Amino acid sequence: MNELLRIENLHASIGGKEILKGVNLVINEGEVHAIMGPNGAGKSTLSAVLTGNPAYEVTAGKVLLHGEDLLAMEPEIRARAGVFLSFQYPVEIPGVSMTNFMRTALNEKRAYEGKEPLTPKEFLTLMREKKKLLELPDKLNNRSVNEGFSGGEKKKNEIFQMAMLEPCLAILDETDSGLDIDALRIVAEGVNRLKTPQNASIVITHYQRLLDYIVPDFVHVLADGKIVKTGDKTLALELEEKGYEGL
Amino acid sequence: MKVSRGDIFEQVFVDESVNLHLIQEAGSRVKIHLINFSSATNSITIEQAGEGCETEIYALAYLHGEESVTTETHVKHAVGGGKSNQLIKFVLDDKARGRFIGDLKIVQDAQQTEAHQTNRNLLLSDEAEMRTQPQLEIYADDVQATHGASTGQLDESALFYMQQRGISKQKARQLLVNAFMKEVLDSISDSAIRDQLLNTIDGVVE
Numbered sequence: 001m002n003e004l005l006r007i008e009n010l011h012a013s014i015g016g017k018e019i020l021k022g023v024n025l026v027i028n029e030g031e032v033h034a035i036m037g038p039n040g041a042g043k044s045t046l047s048a049v050l051t052g053n054p055a056y057e058v059t060a061g062k063v064l065l066h067g068e069d070l071l072a073m074e075p076e077i078r079a080r081a082g083v084f085l086s087f088q089y090p091v092e093i094p095g096v097s098m099t100n101f102m103r104t105a106l107n108e109k110r111a112y113e114g115k116e117p118l119t120p121k122e123f124l125t126l127m128r129e130k131k132k133l134l135e136l137p138d139k140l141n142n143r144s145v146n147e148g149f150s151g152g153e154k155k156k157n158e159i160f161q162m163a164m165l166e167p168c169l170a171i172l173d174e175t176d177s178g179l180d181i182d183a184l185r186i187v188a189e190g191v192n193r194l195k196t197p198q199n200a201s202i203v204i205t206h207y208q209r210l211l212d213y214i215v216p217d218f219v220h221v222l223a224d225g226k227i228v229k230t231g232d233k234t235l236a237l238e239l240e241e242k243g244y245e246g247l
Numbered sequence: 248m249k250v251s252r253g254d255i256f257e258q259v260f261v262d263e264s265v266n267l268h269l270i271q272e273a274g275s276r277v278k279i280h281l282i283n284f285s286s287a288t289n290s291i292t293i294e295q296a297g298e299g300c301e302t303e304i305y306a307l308a309y310l311h312g313e314e315s316v317t318t319e320t321h322v323k324h325a326v327g328g329g330k331s332n333q334l335i336k337f338v339l340d341d342k343a344r345g346r347f348i349g350d351l352k353i354v355q356d357a358q359q360t361e362a363h364q365t366n367r368n369l370l371l372s373d374e375a376e377m378r379t380q381p382q383l384e385i386y387a388d389d390v391q392a393t394h395g396a397s398t399g400q401l402d403e404s405a406l407f408y409m410q411q412r413g414i415s416k417q418k419a420r421q422l423l424v425n426a427f428m429k430e431v432l433d434s435i436s437d438s439a440i441r442d443q444l445l446n447t448i449d450g451v452v453e
Contacts, residue, residue: 051411052410053407054403054407074410074416075407075410075411075416076410076411076413076414076415076416079410079411079412079413080413084411085411087408087411090408091402091404091405091407091408092405093402093405093408093409093422093423093426094426095423095425095426095427095429095430096422096423096426100422101409101412101414101422104414104418104422105409105412105413105414106413108413108414108415108418109413112413144426145408161412165412165413
């Protein structure tokens with residue numbers, strides 16, 4: 001199996017406060033890894049650091065994506081190299097239409113891969129096709145990015161963007177929060193359909209519920225900035241029953 | 248200059264200093280756009296002298312280097328039942344300076360007036376400077392009047408969100424600045440002028 005991501009002894013802080021205190025994790029192609037843990041354990045920090053959020057500082061350790069130094073790359077290069085974050089709180093961008101935003105993103109990625117930009121017709125056909133996957137209405141194309149979207153629409157819109165960009169590593173940061181059961185099912189089915197033997201995902205969640213739909217190969221428990229336990233999907237059930245204190 | 252009863256005065260001024268004094272007669276409409284990409288001084292004085300007038304003033308200044316724009320608006324509702332709306336935006340890069348003086352007066356007899364004044368400014372550099380001086384004098388009691396002014400920087404979380412989708416930081420800035428300016432240009436009625444200016448800002452935003 002080919003290695004996709006390797007995290008070694010990763011330490012990171014925000015505002016001088018250390019949040020990640022030595023994370024180690026290896027993800028191979030085709031795998032789904034769930035990361036669970038109590039509030040404040042560092043789950044969102046891990047996703048922020050992997051994607052290059054400038055608010056966080058890496059103080060030690062390394063991260064390799066397909067053997068290359070991920071931490072040396074600018075955030076947009078990481079994205080073009082295939083790291084995708086489904087944001088816990090997707091950002092509203094007034095005045096920038098979904099179409100313009102998505103076309104710019106997709107064509108920048110294609111340029112990075114040495115491909116020609118899509119023609120407007122090809123692009124719109126692709127948008128329509130991927131929208132169906134998430135049961136998103138066409139009218140969203142002309143709206144500003146995430147502006148006035150409901151909580152469920154925002155999360156679906158994240159997975160829609162993932163479908164458009166076809167990342168090799170998708171990080172889903174509490175994608176289940178704020179979703180009703182129908183939206184959860186649509187989002188999870190979207191994620192499952194995007195799964196290939198070459199890509200992988202990291203599913204960050206508080207609850208077992210999402211993992212009924214997106215079945216992980218591994219479950220990791222992150223506590224106080226470190227992975228303290230790793231198991232298979234039954235670990236999530238155990239956590240649901242006993243809580244994190246029961247470990 | 249008088250805008251006669253029921254007439255419409257509509258004009259887009261691009262890259263010039265404008266000094267305009269209009270007296271509106273009943274039922275007349277005024278719609279002005281001031282678009283500045285280099286140093287200028289604008290002074291717009293409007294008096295609604297008849298009933299049921301409408302006034303719209305839009306201003307956009309996008310400045311680099313050491314350029315500076317001062318825009319003054321003096322809007323007086325002397326008679327009731329009128330409407331005025333002002334949207335004033337400055338985008339300041341490098342050491343550019345912007346100044347907005349917005350003087351809005353509603354006299355005691357001008358009941359049932361609706362007046363709005365909004366000033367939004369975007370600073371793209373630490374050395375750019377914006378001064379805003381709104382002056383509101385409202386003597387009538389049965390009116391709807393709103394006023395707002397804010398000066399800020401590009402939304403860091405929006406920039407990061409776009410970068411996370413593979414859009415370069417420079418391109419992300421460009422999209423946000425264009426979106427900010429577009430709100431003013433979208434209100435231009437003449438589609439040829441509007442499209443030309445939209446193309447211009449696509450070209451000048453770095």
